[in-house]
Amino acid sequence: MESLSDTLWDVVICGTGLQQSLLALALSRSDKKVLHIDPHDYYGGQDAALSLQEAESWVADVEAGKEPSFRSALITKPDGSTGLGFPRAYSLALSPQLIHARSALLEQLVSSRAYRQVEFLAVGSFFIFNPAQDPSQKPTLARIPSTREDVFLTTAIPTKAKRGLMKFLKFVLDYESSPQTDLWQPDAEAPLTEFLSRQFKMDTELQTYIITLSLSLDGKITTKDGLAVIRRHLSSMGMYGPGFAAIYPKWGGLSEIAQISCRAGAVGGAVYMLGTGIKAMKEGEDPIEVELTSGDVIKTRSLVRSGNDATGQIETARLVAVVGSPIKSLFEATAEGAPTPAVAVVAFPAGSLSTPGGKASEYPAYVSVHSSDTGECPNGQSVLYMTTLATSESQEILDQALDSFLGAVGDDQAPQCLYKLQYKRLEGSTQSPAHGSIFDFTIPSTSLSFNDSTLEPVRDAWKMVMGDAAVDAEYMQFTDREGAAEDDDL
């Protein structure tokens, strides 16, 4: 076998986050010589899924400043809690994004045939948290009806309000053609809530339903962006089966897609080295000379790296909590023939939470609740992924959201929180990162639903590596490899 330094590599990819891994997938049938390395000893980088042991050393790395897109990481185990399983039984996702059925990511996974090795689960209902009216009552969760049939059947919405909502759902599916455009374009940059109130006479409650479906982090999404994401949600509904609009890869979200993409890269001949980063390099030379932390000095025609440009344009506060209850009430299939959902989304509208000091929450908070079907925790438990925009109080707000959530879903007794991992995540800048034969990915979007803009830089990097051989129409278009295409129906 040739040694690393005897090969002239076409590209060295450093980092195994989703983007770098998709690049490896895109190059997997190209005959390019690919060396794919990652300083971490696990796959996924900022999109990894961590066991509890790995989470512990990850927190130490974040606190040591080794993880540019994260800060303020801390693990706590509530006093007196029992029942946490063994550390490897957990797979806590750093990127637990749900993926809408209409996402170009799924299109690419299908056209590249990589999807066969991922198990996708349905994302079920979206709920809104309603605080208790008085201390003798429990807070409640209200399910959002998100199809017209759903709206028709629900008893939670007064008939008059239903008409406005129905009208809106019909409008949004075709909002980009005229004459509908006349209705919203003048308000394109104004908040969606104002538009909903003026044009569809929606009250605050219905506006909150719509904002929640948009998963807007600040709750102030513009009409233009809001209509686009709501349309994506509605048109995704039913695409892969009845009753759900989005899916989630089992075992840790985007981490899984990174892993199968790297495997596809390896099957195509790429060499993989974990626990290996770039120690030094001589820029401006062709080929570029790179010294790896393993001591190997290698030569490559191009280099793709991971950004460490966390400018913090958007910063989110996160709380991952393991809970000692399956919270079954959230995972009911809502349509006939629908798969049992493994993920539910609960939104805490702005103002519905308050800090111990009495300050009301400025932004919405979102909780993605994952059942043990995701493989992220043992049976009988669930994992909550909580997100809100970072503020000086955001961590207190998330703790409050956790307590309120547990209060709302418990019957006689609130489920116990067994483990908490909190951190802040930063988003990078969006400038075009290619220069010459070196390409730097920026730190990707922190949105709660996978954002297709994440895919554009991957294609750009692919073009850089492929050079003149890049044919756009062939990007990610592969046939099944031998043995994989056989009928699996047994």
Add this chain to the structure above:
Amino acid sequence: MADSGNAPKPSSSVKLVLLGEAAVGKSSLVLRFVNNDFQENKEPTIGAAFLTQKCNLPTRTIKFEIWDTAGQERFASLAPMYYRNAQAALVVYDLTKPTSLVKAKHWVAELQRQASPGIVIALVGNKLDLTNDEAGSGGDGESPGVDGEGDARKVTTDEAKTYADEEGLLFFETSAKTGYNVTEVFTAIANAIPETSLKTARGPGAAHAAARSEEQRVNLNGARDQNAKDGCAC
């Protein structure tokens, strides 16, 4: 044993992963099993995502989905998704190379920690054709031994067998080159897979490996564009 076209029997697919140090002959064993083929001086593994082969047992048919490492073991870079959910594993060492048995033991420990409970593990000492054992030689008529005379065996059958017994593993010595014992390994694995852990098994009796219940799985093969309209009731 492959594809003998009998009357329909219950059929189940089983994910089988290959593990072991680079160059012990993992891919060669699979090529021998699947295609009854052997390539001298085979390049390190690239190109095969996974291969499938049916194994007909008297009462059922097992369809192996055999996952090759794609060379990711070379720098200790196998992803957890590779061996997670496997119902069977073939842990291979080279019986002329003692360090490869050490590595094999490491993989067995890793599987016992990470893989599905109830996974069937077979420990396989490959390259029996390089020893003086009568069983491994023959085939193409070449005399045994690396340089045609000495016995290159460095791991005794006893040592490996004792370890396999302690850990409850199936154990075989094989030659992918001559084909000796290769089919036997896969048949033994197929027989050892408990009926309850097969994918066709449903309901509360199903073991963990099969708990990936099919009614939860979303199939991306064939989006329902027409139904999408019904789904959003417009």
